[in-house]
Amino acid sequence: MKKMLKLESKAGLIICCSGPSGVGKDTLITGLRERLPHLKHSISLTTREPRHGEVPGVDYHFCEKSEFEEMIAAGEIIEYDIFCDHYYGTRASVIRESVANGQDLILDITVAGSLRLKELIPEAILIFILPPSEEALIERLNSRRTESAEVIKKRVAKARSEVAEARNFDYLLINDRLKDAVSALEAIFIAERLRSKHYNISQIDEDLEV
Numbered sequence: 048m049k050k051m052l053k054l055e056s057k058a059g060l061i062i063c064c065s066g067p068s069g070v071g072k073d074t075l076i077t078g079l080r081e082r083l084p085h086l087k088h089s090i091s092l093t094t095r096e097p098r099h100g101e102v103p104g105v106d107y108h109f110c111e112k113s114e115f116e117e118m119i120a121a122g123e124i125i126e127y128d129i130f131c132d133h134y135y136g137t138r139a140s141v142i143r144e145s146v147a148n149g150q151d152l153i154l155d156i157t158v159a160g161s162l163r164l165k166e167l168i169p170e171a172i173l174i175f176i177l178p179p180s181e182e183a184l185i186e187r188l189n190s191r192r193t194e195s196a197e198v199i200k201k202r203v204a205k206a207r208s209e210v211a212e213a214r215n216f217d218y219l220l221i222n223d224r225l226k227d228a229v230s231a232l233e234a235i236f237i238a239e240r241l242r243s244k245h246y247n248i249s250q251i252d253e254d255l256e257v
C-alpha cells in the first residue's frame with residue numbers, strides 16, 4: 048500500500064477577460080475552450096439586439112430594458128455596465144453556482160465590470176486583452192460589418208478610455224497572432240489553476256497490487 052497525495056480543488060476559478068470591443072475576446076475564449084473544454088463561458092444578459100447569427104441562450108440572454116432593471120432591483124445581477132446605450136450584466140447565480148461546484152468560469156465583460164467583480168470577489172483573475180495597435184482595432188471593427196459607422200466611432204472612443212485602465216488588471220495580453228494569444232491565455236489559466244491556495248491536500252491509500 049502506498050500513500051498518495053490528493054489535491055482537492057476548493058472552488059472554481061473566476062477569470063474575467065476585458066479589452067476594447069473588436070480586440071477578439073470572443074475568438075480567444077473560443078480558442079481557449081477548444082483546448083480546455085471543461086472551462087465554462089458565462090452567458091451574459093444584454094438589452095442590445097441580437098447580431099446576425101447570434102443564438103439566444105448561447106451567445107447572450109437577450110432581454111428588454113425593463114426586465115433587466117427589474118433584475119437589478121431584485122439583486123439578481125452581480126455586476127453590470129452600460130455599453131453603447133445598452134445594458135450588459137452577469138447573473139449572480141452563474142457566479143455562485145460555478146464557485147460552489149468547483150467549476151472554472153470565464154467571463155467576457157467590460158473593464159468596469161471586471162473591476163467591480165474584483166471588488167466583490169478578490170480572488171477573480173483579471174486579464175486585459177490589448178490590440179496590437181489602434182489601427183488594427185479599427186480595421187477589425189470595420190471588417191466585422193456588424194455595426195454602423197456611428198456605433199464603431201463610439202466603440203473606438205470607449206476603447207481609448209478602457210485601455211487607460213489596463214494597469215489595474217492582473218495580466219496584460221496583446222492579441223496579435225491568435226494562436227500565440229490563445230497559448231498565453233492557456234498558460235495563465237494553467238498557472239492560476241495550480242496555485243496552492245486553491246487546494247486542500249490530503250493523503251489517500253493507493254493499492255498498487257494488480
Ligand code: 5GP
Pocket residue numbers: 065066067068091092095126127128130135136137155156157159160161
Ligand atoms: P458586444 O455588444 O460586442 O457583444 O459586447 C460589448 C461589450 O460588452 C464587450 O466589451 C463585452 O465584453 C461586454 N459585456 C458582455 N457581457 C457583459 C456583462 O455581463 N457585463 C459587462 N459588464 N460587460 C459585458
